[in-house]
Amino acid sequence: MDGEEDASNLMMEANSTGGVDEAPLSSTTTRRNRPIISGEPLDIEAYAGLYTGRTKINRLIFIASHCDNPAMELEALRMASDEIKKGENTQLYREVVQKIEGRLGPNYEMDTAWCSMIELKAEQRKEKLESELNSYRTNLIKESIRMGYNDFGDFYYAHGALGDAFKSYVRTRDYCTTSKHIIQMCLSAILVSIEMVQFSNVSSYVSKAEQTPEALDPPTTAKLCCAAGLAHLEAKKYKLAARKFLEVGLELGNSYSEVIVPQDVATYGGLCALASFDRTELKATILSLLSPAPPLFSIHNKVIDNINFRDFLELVPEVRELINDFYSSHYASCLEYLGNLKPNLILDIHLYDHVETLYDQIRNKALIQYTLPFVSVDMRMMADAFKTSVAGLEKELEALITDNQIQARIDSHNKILYARHADQRNATFQRVLQTGNEFDRDVRAMLLRANLLKHDCNLKASRKV
């Protein structure tokens, strides 16, 4: 689509002038703190600035390995290596340095001195932790054992041994005394599981945490909703993911920046909702919030609770615009926004392998929604509305009709789509006759088989006697 080409051209221009920051602004906003996930080329510094901890490094490495632009790649790798050096993960450091391949100058080559120093410190700390833990275990003080295992978990996590970290965190379960401890354990386990991309564990720990409601304060509930949403997204259950993301409260703020930020919640939630909700649910949950005037009286609980989501959507105005366009049937501009967003969404660590599916689903829903109110549709006008060729449109419609999502027939000669409704009466008669024939055939076969079996039995009986 044309929109995509413009975006990549912009990317080329921007990087040749030496600064990503000089890219021209999009027309929807002129504010200085620009939205990060937008149709423009990704501003890596700003993007990375939103996150903390391991996810920042993971995301930067992911961007580096998936983007086509070598300047962007190097920028990402540079930032990643800086970030890693602030931590203690030598394994990851080695990987990143290998990827850099010395292209960033002497500062970014393998600093073996730093590596060996970190590893030495790690050994010492590990021994210390082990001895402490052993002493606690002999003393059988629950709280200290729990804290010992926790410290172990943190240590392993910082050094990148995720499996061991997970095991240590899980071990603390036996020594948890209050519900606060349980929540803490669950949150740590969830964090490590997300890193390890084992989302089944995420779901189980989220449900475990939700079973102790007394210790759940709003930020924690928000975090749990996000984690659950991510798990559903990974499992391709887009409807459930959308519902979870819509439940996330504003209290999330930046408290979960080691996993997810509000912009992500808005984007994931918005796209999944668009791809999987039907019109009524979409309106109830998202659209009523987009109108500037507040409702005079509360009609629906979901609406009131979801004033939050409006604020989320403010962070990603392009997503807000595209949902609005879809609902009001401005399909061309909706699809254009989608096309603009695509290059950046592909660089997102959680969304990249779902982008195609979500886009296809949104496009199919748009096509179906377009044809729904009409008895006949001129395919040339429809092709214009969707900015595609008539032949391409015909192929898409054919696929949808074969899939039984549109009840219609294509008049290929005149390029018109006619709605077609099945004739119930004829269908019933056909089924009746067919059922009669099948019954006839089956009963006759059954009687025949019974006769054969009787013959067998008689033979056996006569042999016995």
Add this chain to the structure above:
Amino acid sequence: MNSVEGLVTQIQGLSSTASDVLSLHNVLKQADDSLHAESTRLLPFLDQLDPSKHSLGYLYFLEACTAGPVTTESASSFVLIIARFISSCAAEQIRLAPDKFISVCKRLKDQVLFLEEPLRAVAPMLAAIRKLQSSTENLTTLHPEFLLLCLLAKCYKTGLSILEEDIFEVDQPRDLYLYCYYGGMICIGKKYFRKALELLHNVVTAPMSTINAIAVEAYKKYILVSLIHHGQLSTSLPKYASTVAQRNLKSFCQPYVELANSYTNGKIADLEAYVQANMEKFGSDNNLGLVKQVVSSIYKRNIQRLTQTYLTLSLQDIANTVQLNSPKEAEMHVLQMIQDGEIYATINQKDGMVRFLEDPEQYKTCEMIERVDSSIQRLMTLSKKLTVLDELMSSDPMYLGKVGRERQRFDFDDFDSVPQRFNI
């Protein structure tokens, strides 16, 4: 010598009343071996007997005569004699000795096959079946022989007339397998694929304790016909099929199962390549014709799918979608399908367009009402039959004995002795 002539006199004397015939039967049974010993000389004695009055005796003599090997001179004369006998014999008398009758008819079949004129025996065999059957629901050993002759003589219509009748009683399981197999082949020849599928299904799911070759061959044809008629093959046999069949049939018919997989994938090029590669295997089973029909049916199925999506479509587009070579070929296919009644369409040659129409059947005519009504009547009769069979079975002593032994015992009273045998 004397014994034979004495026998002839006895036959002539004792063939008038039913009790006489019974005693004659005993006499003949005892004299059977001596008759066989004198088989070469028996032919002239046949002239002294009248086939319509002395059917039983004639039968014994005939059977002994034809016991020897088949030669050209004897064959043609015997064919005439046997045919005349069958048409004029008395049904009650021959029913006393069904085995002899069956073996005589089988000799007839051997002889016409030897002479390579199967057509000569079709009508006599049909008459023989009618005389031997106790009712039209009875399957005799002659049924498969008859169908085999029809197949070889290519007179399918006569064969079909027998196939129209429902069979509920079977003397020998092997007869049933052969009957259904040959019957299936006749239906395939006349392109009645639904009935062929039904018959072959009966063979494949019949109760059997060991796999037999008839079932294997039938299953091969079953796969092919199922593809032609339904466009798919169910992956497993129904639960009521015998366990040996469920376990072993597929392994014997491996190339056919793979053909079915390739068909359901829908790629015509793959299917044709597979057929080419396995030509000799299909040919050695004499299934090449069917396999070619399978390949052409995939085009038909694709065109039929188009009728669900399009109202009008150009011939060029049809050719592209269905992977035919040219619009001309597409036109030929569509024309053939319209003539066979498989789709409803009109071809506009000026524009090169095909317009797909709806099925014009409105289900409003008197014929349709009659059809539904007769169907209901038929099903009610069948249901009654089923109920009767069920009642018979529930009062069967063996069944009751087995159920009684295996029933659960809850009360103290249940532990009384269960009758193992009824003394009636």
